[in-house]
Amino acid sequence: MKAAMARLNDLSRARFTFLPTPLVELRRLSAMLKGPRLLMKRDDLTGLGLGGNKTRKLEFLLGEALKQGCDSVITGGAIQSNHCRQTAAAAAAVGLECHLALGGEEPENRNGNLLLDRLFGAIVHWCGDDRKGEQIPRIAAELRSRGKTPYVVPYGGSNVVGAMGFVAAIGEVKAQLDERKIAIDHLIVASSSGGTHAGMAVGLDIFGLAVQITGIGIDKGQWGGVAYESQLADLANQVAERLGISVAYTADMFRVRRDYLGRGYGVMGDLEHEAITLFAEQEAILLDPVYTGRTMGGFIDMVRNEEFSPDDTVLLWHTGGVPAIFSYAKEFNAGDQE
Numbered sequence: 001m002k003a004a005m006a007r008l009n010d011l012s013r014a015r016f017t018f019l020p021t022p023l024v025e026l027r028r029l030s031a032m033l034k035g036p037r038l039l040m041k042r043d044d045l046t047g048l049g050l051g052g053n054k055t056r057k058l059e060f061l062l063g064e065a066l067k068q069g070c071d072s073v074i075t076g077g078a079i080q081s082n083h084c085r086q087t088a089a090a091a092a093a094v095g096l097e098c099h100l101a102l103g104g105e106e107p108e109n110r111n112g113n114l115l116l117d118r119l120f121g122a123i124v125h126w127c128g129d130d131r132k133g134e135q136i137p138r139i140a141a142e143l144r145s146r147g148k149t150p151y152v153v154p155y156g157g158s159n160v161v162g163a164m165g166f167v168a169a170i171g172e173v174k175a176q177l178d179e180r181k182i183a184i185d186h187l188i189v190a191s192s193s194g195g196t197h198a199g200m201a202v203g204l205d206i207f208g209l210a211v212q213i214t215g216i217g218i219d220k221g222q223w224g225g226v227a228y229e230s231q232l233a234d235l236a237n238q239v240a241e242r243l244g245i246s247v248a249y250t251a252d253m254f255r256v257r258r259d260y261l262g263r264g265y266g267v268m269g270d271l272e273h274e275a276i277t278l279f280a281e282q283e284a285i286l287l288d289p290v291y292t293g294r295t296m297g298g299f300i301d302m303v304r305n306e307e308f309s310p311d312d313t314v315l316l317w318h319t320g321g322v323p324a325i326f327s328y329a330k331e332f333n334a335g336d337q338e
Contacts (some may be wrong), residue, residue: 156193
């Protein structure tokens with residue numbers, strides 16, 4: 001595995017993330033739930049553009065863009081995409097023009113991540129029902145016709161290059177755990193576009209952590225008719241091949257919980273509302289409504305269903321996205337009393 005670590009370190013990488021992010025213990029929440037010992041990896045504190053886990057992927061992706069001599073980047077997502085906001089910030093940090101293919105129509109007022117996209121100088125292309133970068137090829141072709149050299153960052157930054165960020169992240173958290181002499185039993189993370197989950201799986205093997213990841217599904221479970229777990233396995237195999245490790249990943253090696261999808265992507269319900277409130281009141285930690293709110297809501301439900309032993313140690317991975325909470329203000333203002 002030393003050879004794999006050497007290959008990882010040799011990859012082109014732009015440096016704009018504040019690492020390592022803190023590893024904190026959630027004592028008050030653990031006591032309230034009467035559940036397992038809780039740790040949280042605070043990737044909401046990666047620094048760039050108000051933080052988030054995508055900066056880990058973007059260090060490798062934009063490192064490759066700069067190496068290829070690109071002058072612009074393109075990516076896509078929903079109107080309040082954390083990934084798009086972090087891509088815009090990363091592009092500004094390294095001097096690349098940023099184009100965002102966002103789902104929906106331009107609103108009268110910008111807030112949350114969308115406001116930050118503007119502040120970072122991103123050029124937004126409104127794409128209606130297409131919120132997963134479906135129109136990126138068209139935008140890329142237009143830019144090339146104007147003499148630009150664009151670099152395409154895939155939806156969620158989830159390709160073999162982006163996933164390297166979470167291979168490295170596992171090495172980072174392992175060093176923190178070893179320093180404090182802590183062993184973890186479970187790792188819980190939001191799972192959506194796949195790069196974080198797949199990269200972590202490879203990282204666990206490279207750095208020797210025998211831990212099962214549970215991904216909390218945020219969106220529908222199929223991509224182009226391919227089951228999500230199969231997509232995770234395929235991406236993990238690509239990462240393993242790039243790093244030269246002989247591990248064959250299969251769909252049944254990936255655990256994804258889809259029972260917390262509620263009313264769909266980006267729709268906040270009671271599950272997310274309770275989780276956001278509890279983490280704020282018990283630990284002064286803010287969650288976003290789309291990813292960490294749903295993930296931590298699912299985790300709380302799992303604790304209440306006694307899916308963990310009180311003796312377990314669980315690592316919760318905060319993937320960031322807090323700016324999006326401001327676009328959900330009405331859900332938290334409802335029912336306020338004077």
